[in-house]
Every structure is written in structure tokens, then in C-alpha cells.
Amino acid sequence: MVLLTPDVTSYTLEVPSQDDNTFRSVILYIVDKDKEVKLDNIYIRDDSINFVEPVEQEPSLDFIMKTYGLASRFYGEADTYLTFGGGFYNDNNNLQPFIFSEPGKITFDAALVRHKEGEPDNLANENNSPVDVYFKFEKNPYPDTEPSYYTNSVEISSYDLTSFSIDIPTQGTKIFTSFLLNLSKNGIPIKLSNLKVFHDNNQAPL
Numbered sequence: 639m640v641l642l643t644p645d646v647t648s649y650t651l652e653v654p655s656q657d658d659n660t661f662r663s664v665i666l667y668i669v670d671k672d673k674e675v676k677l678d679n680i681y682i683r684d685d686s687i688n689f690v691e692p693v694e695q696e697p698s699l700d701f702i703m704k705t706y707g708l709a710s711r712f713y714g715e716a717d718t719y720l721t722f723g724g725g726f727y728n729d730n731n732n733l734q735p736f737i738f739s740e741p742g743k744i745t746f747d748a749a750l751v752r753h754k755e756g757e758p759d760n761l762a763n764e765n766n767s768p769v770d771v772y773f774k775f776e777k778n779p780y781p782d783t784e785p786s787y788y789t790n791s792v793e794i795s796s797y798d799l800t801s802f803s804i805d806i807p808t809q810g811t812k813i814f815t816s817f818l819l820n821l822s823k824n825g826i827p828i829k830l831s832n833l834k835v836f837h838d839n840n841q842a843p844l
Contacts (some may be wrong), residue, residue, distance in 0.1 A: 639768045645793065646676065653750070662736070665836060683840060686707040691731070711832070713826055721820075721821050721824060723832045724771065725818050725819055725820040725821065726818065726819040726820075727779070727816065727817065727818050727819070728817040728818075729813065729819075733817075733835075734814075734815045734817075735813045735814055735815050736775055736813075736814040736815070736817060736835060736837050737809075737812075737813055737837055737838040738806055738807075738808055738809040738810070738812070738838065739808060739810065739811065739836055739838055740750045740808055740838065741805065741806060741807055741808050741837045742805075742806040742837045742838075743803055743805050743806055743835075743836045744773055744789065744803070744806065744833070744834065744835050745801065745802065745803045745804075745832070745833075745834045745835070745836070746801075746802055746830055746833040746834065747799050747800065747801050747802070747830070747831050748771060748792075748799070748800060748802060748825075748828055748829060748830040748831075749794065749796060749797055749798055749799045749800060749828065749829045750762075750763055750766070750768075750769065750794055750795070750796065750797045750827075750828055750829075751763065751797075751826075751827040751828060752797050752830055755827075757817060760826070762826070762827055763826050763827075766791045767826055768794060768795035769793070769794045769821055769822055769823045769826050769828050770792065770793050770794070770821070770822035770823070770825075771792055771802075771819070771821060771830070772788060772789050772791035772792075772796055772804075772820050773788075773789045773804070773818060773819055773820070773827070774778045774786060774788050774789070774816075774817075774818040774820065775789075775809075775814035775816065775817055775818075776814060776815070776816035776817075776818070777812070777813070777814060777815065777816070777827075778815050779815075779816045780816075783816065785812050785829055786814075787806070787809060787814070789804045789806060790804055790805075790821070791822065792804060794828050799829065799831075801832075806837075817835070
């Protein structure tokens with residue numbers, strides 16, 4: 639038995655040898671009634687498996703983003719994006735698949751672009767309009783895309799490079815091999831860099 643505290647804490651309970659006894663059921667008891675507790679990351683080490691310590695998720699790096707659709711393009715620099723429809727997809731197959739048996743996240747830095755490409759005296763965003771950015775994970779590239787998952791969007795509203803993070807809830811046993819970047823506003827470029835996806839370390843077979 640352990641006494642829980644308001645702060646998230648890691649606990650270890652030692653189980654003495656049970657000789658030849660075999661158990662097919664495990665039950666969790668909470669002594670105090672009518673009290674809520676949050677409990678996750680339960681691991682049981684026994685003789686039936688080769689136990690592997692859980693590891694922290696590592697980010698996927700080195701995305702190679704390319705355009706899809708007829709009117710998306712890079713705006714002068716490789717990390718500056720502009721679309722009139724369509725979007726951008728990852729072309730680095732070494733980063734696949736994306737698996738979220740545990741919650742993950744996407745992090746990146748982004749900003750609005752102040753001047754038009756090659757025209758330092760002309761504004762690229764005359765009305766200072768914000769641009770929403772969101773991502774999509776697909777089973778495979780089009781047309782075999784389902785199951786898929788759209789992330790929440792974040793609003794890019796500053797010309798100063800700002801860090802963003804989008805949480806991804808667990809997706810169970812789904813395996814994604816396609817990763818898309820989409821912009822909500824046509825004709826307004828943004829700068830986006832340092833893109834990372836945090837997902838399961840253990841790569842499932844395709």
C-alpha cells in the first residue's frame with residue numbers, strides 16, 4: 639500500500655516471490671472511498687515477459703516538406719510557406735511511421751512574413767491577417783488515407799518567431815505514414831522552422 643500526495647509522484651511496489659503460483663487477474667484498490675485519484679503509466683514486471691523500461695518519446699527531425707496541390711509553393715526560402723490551395727507533405731520516409739499509443743505533440747517555431755518575396759518595399763500581409771496552421775496524419779498518402787487525424791490549429795499572428803506546441807491525444811494502434819502541413823489563409827506566407835513530432839520510439843512494422 640502507498641499513500642498518494644497531491645503532486646504527481648512515481649511509486650514502486652515490490653512483489654515477493656510467489657513460487658509456482660500463477661495469477662490471471664490483477665485488481666487495484668483505493669482505500670479511501672469517494673476520492674478521485676489520477677493514476678497512469680502502470681508497469682508490472684513478472685516472469686512472463688522480457689521487461690523493457692519505458693523510455694521518453696524522441697522527436698522526429700529532418701522533415702523534408704514538399705508541396706501538394708497545384709498552387710502551393712515555398713516563398714523564397716525553404717522554411718517559408720505560401721499556399722493558394724493544397725498544402726505541404728513530409729517526403730522523408732525515414733521518419734515514418736508515426737504512432738501515438740501514448741499522447742504525443744508537435745512543436746515548431748513560426749511567424750508571419752512582413753515583405754513580399756524579393757520586394758523589400760512591399761508588404762506580404764497588408765492587413766496583418768493571422769494565419770492558422772494545422773497538421774494531418776494519414777494512414778497512407780492519398781487516396782488510401784483512412785484512418786486519419788487532424789490536429790488542433792494554432793494562430794500565427796506575430797512577425798516575431800514564436801514557439802508553438804500542439805498536443806496529440808493517444809491514437810491507439812493506428813499507424814500513420816503520411817504527414818501534412820496546412821495553412822488556413824491563401825496568399826499569405828508564413829515562416830515555419832524547427833518542426834518536431836514527438837511520438838512512440840518503438841517503430842511498428844508497416
